[in-house]
Amino acid sequence: MRKAWLLCCAIGLAPVAHAQPLSLSDAVAHAGTQAPSVTAATAAADGARRTITPSGQLPDPQLVLGLQNIPIEGADRYRLNRDQMTMQTVGVMQDMPNPWKLAARTDVARADAERAEANLDVTRLDARMNAARAWINLYYANARVTALDRLAREAHASAAAGRARLAAGGGVEDAIAAEVEAARIDDRRADAGAAIVAAREELRRWIGTEADEALTVEAPRFAVDADRLRARLVQHPALAAYAAERDLAHAQVRAAEAEGVPDWSWSLQYQHRDPSFGDMASVEVRIGLPLFQPWRQGPLVAARRDDETRVEAERNGAQRQI
Secondary structure, eight states, rough: HHHHHHHHHHHHHHHHHHHHBBOOHHHHHHHHHHHHHHHHHHHHHHHHHHTHHHHHHHOOOEEEEEEEEEEOOOOOTTSSSTTTEEEEEEEEEEEEOOOHHHHHHHHHHHHHHHHHHHHHHHHHHHHHHHHHHHHHHHHHHHHHHHHHHHHHHHHHHHHHHHHHHHHTOOHHHHHHHHHHHHHHHHHHHHHHHHHHHHOOOOHHHHHHGGGGSSSOSSOOOOOOOOOHHHHHHGGHHHHHHHHHHHHHHHHHHHHHHTSSSOEEEEEEEEEEOOOTOEEEEEEEEEEOOOOOTHHHHHHHHHHHHHHHHHHHHHHHHHHOOO
16 A cells, blocks of 8 residues: 555655746747647648649539430420430530730749748747746746745834834834835735736737746847848748748739739530431630720739739838838
8 A cells, every 4th residue: 555655655746746847948949839829821822732732733624414406396396305406415615714814823832832831930920939937937937025024024023023112112214114115015916916817818819828837037138140140131931921922922913914814614415316317526616805904904914913013012111110
């Protein structure tokens, strides 16, 4: 029984023994993989990548079934085997978009996937920054509580001494001042405790249950290399996201321009008639006629070019802000 009890104690204490304090770098790393926004952005990027291959494929073929030349008047009306022109038709039809349109669709899908990847980088950076901010707020909120606890003990001791002096005939003003100071420190301690709860909840938003772990004792230290920071400014995820947005706008312009090239389709049909007349076959080709481009395709191309201008202006603004 003694061995069993010791084993149970060892099992129960094992998680506590192996628990590690949560450092700032740990919180940042957890946020980069566990934040719900990062999970959502990762799923969006995965979904965008899966659309690249299907976007450039031909549409599905169509099955054609029909009845042609059915008499609707006379003694043979609605009969399918009395007129040599009456046929039961079965066939297949395939739409053939122009190759520039298929290539443009693939380019748009690929650019959209690159934009989703860039948005994932931005989302991951945002999650890490918010987790770091929450960790720092929690760390210094804990430090304030520790300092205020010490001040509160001293203030309550001073208030108790004041009450003792008052009972021995001392001055009232000093006793009241000590009580007021102790109450003021207690209020600050309560506010600091609320700040701890708020900071821990914010940290839990970004890293989950790991936010409940104790923080490291050492204060975070930041070493900033200004030259290296300026040199890598062009690699900032926000600017990379605008570059992907610009590529997507370019691809959408090409897709809009491809709408002005005619599409075509073909169909092959087998037509069954009464055995006394013989069966037939038909081949058909259809070609689109984009005759009204100034009113249809033209405005779409202009709209996509406006998107290019918008994205470039937004990127310049973001670069100046960073």
